[in-house]
Amino acid sequence: MQATPNKMENRAVSDRRKFILKMARSAGIAALGGFVWSAYVDEVTASQLLLRPPGAIKEEDFLKTCIKCGLCVEACPYNTLLLAKPGDNKPMGTPYFIPRDIPCYMCPDIPCVPICPSGALDEASVTTNGVLDIKVAEMGLAVIDDENCIAFWGIQCDACYRACPILGEAISVEYKKNERTGKHAFLTPVVHANACTGCGLCEKACVTEKAAIFVLPREVAMGRVGDHYIKGWDKKDEKRLEKASEIKSTTEISKDSAVDSLNSGSGDLY
Amino acid sequence: MRTLWNKYRYLIFRRATQLSLLLLYFGANAWGWTILMGNLSSSLFLETIPLSDPYAALQMVAAGAVLATDIMVGALIITMFYLLIGGRAFCSWACPVNLVTDAAAILRRKLGIDGISKRQPASRNTRYWVLVLSLIISLMMGVTAFEFISPISMLHRGIVFGLGFGWAAMLIIFLFDLFVLKNGWCGYVCPLGGFYSLVGKVSLIRVHHTMENCTSCMKCKTVCPEQQVLHMIAKESIDVLSGECTNCARCIEVCDDDALSFSIRKLVKNKKSGE
Numbered sequence: 001m002q003a004t005p006n007k008m009e010n011r012a013v014s015d016r017r018k019f020i021l022k023m024a025r026s027a028g029i030a031a032l033g034g035f036v037w038s039a040y041v042d043e044v045t046a047s048q049l050l051l052r053p054p055g056a057i058k059e060e061d062f063l064k065t066c067i068k069c070g071l072c073v074e075a076c077p078y079n080t081l082l083l084a085k086p087g088d089n090k091p092m093g094t095p096y097f098i099p100r101d102i103p104c105y106m107c108p109d110i111p112c113v114p115i116c117p118s119g120a121l122d123e124a125s126v127t128t129n130g131v132l133d134i135k136v137a138e139m140g141l142a143v144i145d146d147e148n149c150i151a152f153w154g155i156q157c158d159a160c161y162r163a164c165p166i167l168g169e170a171i172s173v174e175y176k177k178n179e180r181t182g183k184h185a186f187l188t189p190v191v192h193a194n195a196c197t198g199c200g201l202c203e204k205a206c207v208t209e210k211a212a213i214f215v216l217p218r219e220v221a222m223g224r225v226g227d228h229y230i231k232g233w234d235k236k237d238e239k240r241l242e243k244a245s246e247i248k249s250t251t252e253i254s255k256d257s258a259v260d261s262l263n264s265g266s267g268d269l270y
Numbered sequence: 271m272r273t274l275w276n277k278y279r280y281l282i283f284r285r286a287t288q289l290s291l292l293l294l295y296f297g298a299n300a301w302g303w304t305i306l307m308g309n310l311s312s313s314l315f316l317e318t319i320p321l322s323d324p325y326a327a328l329q330m331v332a333a334g335a336v337l338a339t340d341i342m343v344g345a346l347i348i349t350m351f352y353l354l355i356g357g358r359a360f361c362s363w364a365c366p367v368n369l370v371t372d373a374a375a376i377l378r379r380k381l382g383i384d385g386i387s388k389r390q391p392a393s394r395n396t397r398y399w400v401l402v403l404s405l406i407i408s409l410m411m412g413v414t415a416f417e418f419i420s421p422i423s424m425l426h427r428g429i430v431f432g433l434g435f436g437w438a439a440m441l442i443i444f445l446f447d448l449f450v451l452k453n454g455w456c457g458y459v460c461p462l463g464g465f466y467s468l469v470g471k472v473s474l475i476r477v478h479h480t481m482e483n484c485t486s487c488m489k490c491k492t493v494c495p496e497q498q499v500l501h502m503i504a505k506e507s508i509d510v511l512s513g514e515c516t517n518c519a520r521c522i523e524v525c526d527d528d529a530l531s532f533s534i535r536k537l538v539k540n541k542k543s544g545e
Contacts, residue, residue: 038407041418063413064333069312074299085434117312117340
């Protein structure tokens with residue numbers, strides 16, 4: 001008589017065990033898969049050396065907002081824009097361009113931006129006074145390698161300067177005496193970050209084997225001063241003070257007041 | 271000839287739909303056609319109507335993106351279509367990976383692999399796990415997780431914009447379906463299929479089984495990529511109600527006895543017959 005309930009009990013336990021094991025196994029597989037998956041996504045989205053179409057929002061937001069439909073690519077009349085393919089080592093399916101191959105020709109009507117359905121390309125960021133304005137685009141910033149730019153050797157070349165669609169504003173040419181010969185001048189290009197859109201026409205035009213002027217994403221090419229330094233003579237820069245935040249660092253010597261710790265003479269400041 | 275047409279009419283329709291979608295998208299990029307621009311992630315129909323992948327939109331929300339109006343409207347249109355009408359038809363009528371996995375399934379049958387390994391050592395529910403996982407990863411990493419690995423968009427984008435190494439992913443899916451798991455990708459793993467299985471639960475277009483005509487030959491079950499949805503074969507005269515049915519209609523075609531047909535789901539239960 002007793003055997004039957006025992007058997008029942010055993011079976012109940014075994015069913016529960018089976019269920020728990022099944023859940024644990026599923027969770028384990030999910031964890032393993034999730035780990036590999038997120039590691040891959042992390043890796044593939046880490047690429048920073050990527051030039052986005054005009055009007056692209058911050059890269060971090062771009063990656064979650066772009067739906068990878070390729071409408072911008074189709075809208076581009078110069079075939080500048082590409083969609084990252086598997087094997088390109090770029091966030092898959094997102095648009096980018098390689099200026100040395102095909103730069104952005106800065107169409108005044110910016111066809112790639114208004115067509116974007118997701119807002120990853122933000123029309124407002126390339127609009128001035130209600131009119132589309134490609135000149136305010138910030139796709140990147142041209143950077144000059146003055147070791148390999150032949151203008152810095154004293155050879156006259158203004159290919160990049162001439163190619164620049166915002167000639168004179170984004171790239172200007174500076175005159176300097178060539179002390180080596182004593183009778184020639186250096187005519188060297190200078191990029192102005194406030195005007196450069198990063199279109200890459202200069203990079204395309206550069207005569208050296210590997211371009212000595214090239215476009216980098218602004219995040220990569222530019223530094224950041226932080227709130228410690230403000231141009232006191234510049235009304236616009238002074239505005240940054242309003243959002244300035246205090247940064248406090250605490251080290252061994254900042255325990256005492258500055259004078260005390262300098263006068264104590266007991267410790268090595270370095 | 272007539273029987274041939276009867277045996278393959280839906281298959282021909284499906285292939286025609288799949289290929290013409292691809293052609294329209296391809297033409298938009300290559301020749302500037304404006305009928306259907308973009309790709310399956312998001313498109314623009316006739317330069318006015320946005321169509322967007324609702325699952326991609328869901329991941330965007332999970333990742334913390336602000337949904338633009340176009341994406342919202344586009345995703346809504348697509349969702350409503352499959353929710354009310356099509357069911358999980360995306361998988362067998364629009365998705366390009368279906369061409370790859372169907373090829374694997376046919377070869378599998380021809381090679382008799384189905385007979386050798388009858389047991390399928392995996393759960394059909396895996397796709398829902400993957401679906402949940404994709405949303406969790408999207409949430410944690412702030413990116414649309416599946417969109418960065420999706421072989422569907424990989425192949426579709428590949429055909430429209432250039433394939434890159436995308437062919438390798440297709441080869442892997444083909445071999446996986448051929449040797450590892452029957453209908454493995456579409457029937458077990460794909461979270462987009464899982465998503466549409468959930469969306470398509472209540473849609474109107476259904477395959478209907480008429481038991482009186484059935485001779486239990488089980489041809490339908492052999493050919494069905496989601497066999498579990500055909501549990502009523504030779505048992506009950508009801509609609510195939512599972513959302514996992516892709517409305518591919520292969521079962522209808524292979525049936526020699528007129529026991530399967532497309533029907534519209536009965537919204538009001540018929541009291542007389544008790545259905």
